[in-house]
Amino acid sequence: MLALVIGLLVLRFLPALPPFWLLAVLSAAGVMLLPFRSYPIALLLFGFTWACVCAQWALDDRLAPQLDARTLWLQGQVVGLPEVTDGVVRFQIEQAVSRRDKLPDRLRLSWYGGPAIRAGETWRLAVRLKRPHGLVNPQAFDYEAWLLAQRIGATGTVKSGELLTPASGAGAWRDRVRQRVLATPAHGRAGALAALVLGDDSGLSATDWQVLQNTGTVHLMVISGQHIGLLATLLYGLVAGLARLGVWPRGWPWLPCACVLACAGALVYGLLAGFEVPVQRACAMVALVLLWRWRFRHLGVWLPLLLALLAVLLWEPLASLQPGFWLSFGAVLLLILIFSGRLGAWSWWGTLLRAQWAMAIGLLPLLLALGLPVSASGPLANLVAVPVVGLLIVPLALLGTLLLPVAGVGAALLEGAGWLLHLLFTLLTQLAWWLPAWLPSALPFWAWLLVSVGALVLLLPAALPVRSLGVLMLLPVLFSAQLRPEYGRAEVWMLDVGQGLAVLVRTQGHELLYDAGPRFGEFDTGERVVLPSLRALDVRGLDLLLLSHADNDHAGGGVAVSRGLPTLRVLSGEPDKLAPSLEAQSCSRTHWRWEGVRFSTWLWTDATNGNQASCVLRVEANGERLWLTGDIDSQAERALLSSGLSMPAHWLLAPHHGSRSSSSTSLLAQVKPSSVLISRGAHNTFGHPHAEVVARYRAQGARLYDTALHGAVRIHLGAFEQAQGLRDHARFWREK
Incomplete structure (x- = not known):
């Protein structure tokens, strides 16, 4: 399994995809190795081949070069939730067809001054299409990698269009729910509630994102494994608590019921959030953890993580192109490393402190490698924000959304969740002003490797005397400097x-x-x-x-x-x-x-x-x-x-x-x-x-x-x- 995962992850670091004949040779070599029980090498080759084939399919689905920068009439259905920012409507369409030529399966379009667009609608549009293209700078966001990971084959600007059929399907239902959530006052935080409930972050302003980035709390406003996992934990804990109190029906075994209810709740939440790749990843991880808890606990704690990683990469090998993939699995790995070998019980506050300590130190090498900001106030901000968002705001927001048809009840719950969000953002704004995020300079490989070893050493058990060396190994983050030009140059x-x-x-x-x-x-x-x-x-x-x-x-x-x-x-x-x-x-x-x-x-x-x-x-x-x-x-x-x-x-x-x-x-x-x-x-x-x-x-x-x-x-x-x-x-x- 580990060899298969490594083969799938190699894709992320390839300068170019191998030709088809070479992939065929590698697959044949893997098959030939099976009778000799060289399973790790064979599975590594299978994983590498599958990842490259999937990537080639995505590249082949890009807009044809002869259509680049041309304006075409096309027809397609709106998917996902459209966003409106500064008068620009941004949305995606699938199954687009044109009389001129074959188009990619998914397009990302912008309509300046365009009309209101709803998910599930079918439009006929005149679009100036472009092949995926992004800015390339030192340590900057790689827009082309993001587009490929989303399997978006072209972008474009809409010149004109007409609505052919009204909204229908699950996307239209999500859009109607969003409109109802946004219509609630919620102390000015309806946009943040829509982000937590539906995964629609278009209601967050640039100032909000800056505050979240400075305090290391971006993950709280983007539906991820944390939100899915917390909801599943709450549902599991509800059944377990009722069983402990003796009020759970004796004819129903509490453990399988708790696992099934938690998995169903995570899946419903994921569907409400649009079931994009990060949410799929989170649901897969939760389902495997619950299955492990129910039937396979004797196999240890590492197996569910490896299974979840394998399931995500087999389903979508391009997930490794996104920073969120590495951060989410890295965070889970750190938590397992910290808590799996503990002796005795810890207090709840001790558990929170240790978790934030692990995240602050353990994720530092990943943040450096991905070129992401490091938040000095992140541990303190998350110490407060994680339980408030996970245990109070998200349950209130989901329950309020569910009860919106009940006059006054749903709106009141959303109002309470909005009030808590308003208080949280007020606190985070103060922390962001006090300790803004820090973007370190790019480190040479040897310095990054030293920092990575230092972070690992610091996370070792406290009884080991070498832990103090970890602090010294982290110093390149502060003092490493790039070579300057020579005098006169x-x-x-x-x-x-x-x-x-x-x-x-x-x-x-x-x-x-x-x-x-x-x-x-x-x-x-x-x-x-x-x-x-x-x-x-x-x-x-x-x-x-x-x-x-x-x-x-x-x-x-x-x-x-x-x-x-x-x-x-x-x-x-x-x-x-x-x-x-x-x-x-x-x-x-x-x-x-x-x-x-x-x-x-x-x-x-x-x-x-x-x-x-x-x-x-x-x-x-x-x-x-x-x-x-x-x-x-x-x-x-x-x-x-x-x-x-x-x-x-x-x-x-x-x-x-x-x-x-x-x-x-x-x-x-x-x-x-x-x-x-x-x-x-x-x-x-x-x-x-x-x-x-x-x-x-x-x-x-x-x-x-x-x-x-x-x-x-x-x-x-x-x-x-x-x-x-x-x-x-x-x-x-x-x-x-």
Whole structure:
């Protein structure tokens, strides 16, 4: 069983899927090994083959390349619960059909300013479809892996549509329940109640998510194994308590009744929550634990965990691509490790303290490996939140939802659950302000391995004298630092922020960020992409934040970055148009030197619009030069050429993302770049970079580095080397 699990998990780390003929050979080898009783090797090969076959099926179900960025009329049924954020309706449809070509089984669509959409409805839609594509940055959320794990074969933007048939089926029933839950006042926490009851987290604001992340309590608002397990435990405990009190019917054996009732309750809760992959995983684990408790307790505590892990991976091998898979099974493994060998009884508060201690220490290596924030206040927050949510709020919310048809009763119970949630969020907000989450820098493998061993040592029984060494082994988390550029050289990162710009320039002792990415409603790339990437690169503060101008795609994330990192100075070509909290100063023509690396800025004083007012930055290290040009157009380019600055450079950031109004022939003739950087979103509506501009660069003989094609791009300025794109680091689920 363990060999089969390992074979299934290898999929997560593959750079590319093996060809079909190789999988056939491996399967045949596994069959040939069976007569020799080499079961572990055979099962490992079977698990690996099955995982690769399932992954290939999912990849083959992606949108055909010839349909990428095309608008098609299609018809399909809405599944899941649609979300509405900032006027954008997001939903998924299945069984979509089009006259043009075959479509993937599941699509994720966005409709800007669209009408109310209900689960179970059938729509005819005009959609601009796109193959799965996400931003690729250091330690950032891997959207493409998430889409593949959800078996979503394409995304798209709805242009128009018409409703064909009204809502029907289980999805429509869930949607009606959601509407009734959201209609209750619940002290302003109806959205959180919908998350706990139905798994619909669209009612939680960005502020709520930030509070949950800072306090390490995100798992409480996402239906997971904890919620399913707590409900099953309550139902099991109810029957066991009645039996102990002597009021349970003697003709009914209490143990099988308790197990069946708990399993049925977990399954109903899972169906109410939509029965997505995490919920399926939780229900499988609960069912196997209950079966073990009923009939197979003599086999030990590790067997149910291994069986649950095996059941989940055989049913959906792609589950290993999601961080929640590793965290949920890791948490259960830690609890078994802590409690399975205990001697004597512990008090309830001692049990809670030990559980939180185990989670805080034991999950640290997983959080580091997955690039997730570490919450310093998490143990304290969970010590209060876990019992309150699991024992009070969730039962009240479920009972209130069940009794909504009873006039006044269900609404009153939901109101009570909302009041408790309001108090809990008030407490969590204070804790988040006191001890916000910390995103450690990416550790080298040896340091991560040392931290992992240290965490394991700290969780060993207290009688062992080596436990004190575990504290020393955790020190790399605090003191490990990445290598800095040599004197006279610089490290440059053009981050992948979609249709926007953010470039990090690092010298031996200083950090400069040129632009901070866009902000779209509640999605702030400064907070969601730039900050995590900077922390992963061991940036602990900015000496200069240079926002070229005030356009959203360049300055939208500036406030989030300055709030998340100590920032000594902010410059901009349009300081008066930026948020007052930035305290930005006007960019002027100046130059300075950091550790042998020379910097120069230039601003066109006669600019008539924001793009022309972009503050331009020139960086030179060891004779290798880079121009960062913001959104200047051809007129500003002519002014720059007549400024007297030395223009030839090895690297040029394409002005205005490669717009047709920029990158003039005269600019290219004088700069003579050997490499050009293009920061833009895939399939952007502006058509950047323009075909004529690309042709000019290619005629110049320049090599192009495009974030839409290469992801984040890293340059060792001063080494005269080619750049490295993170998308070039192969993962089988990423577009090439």
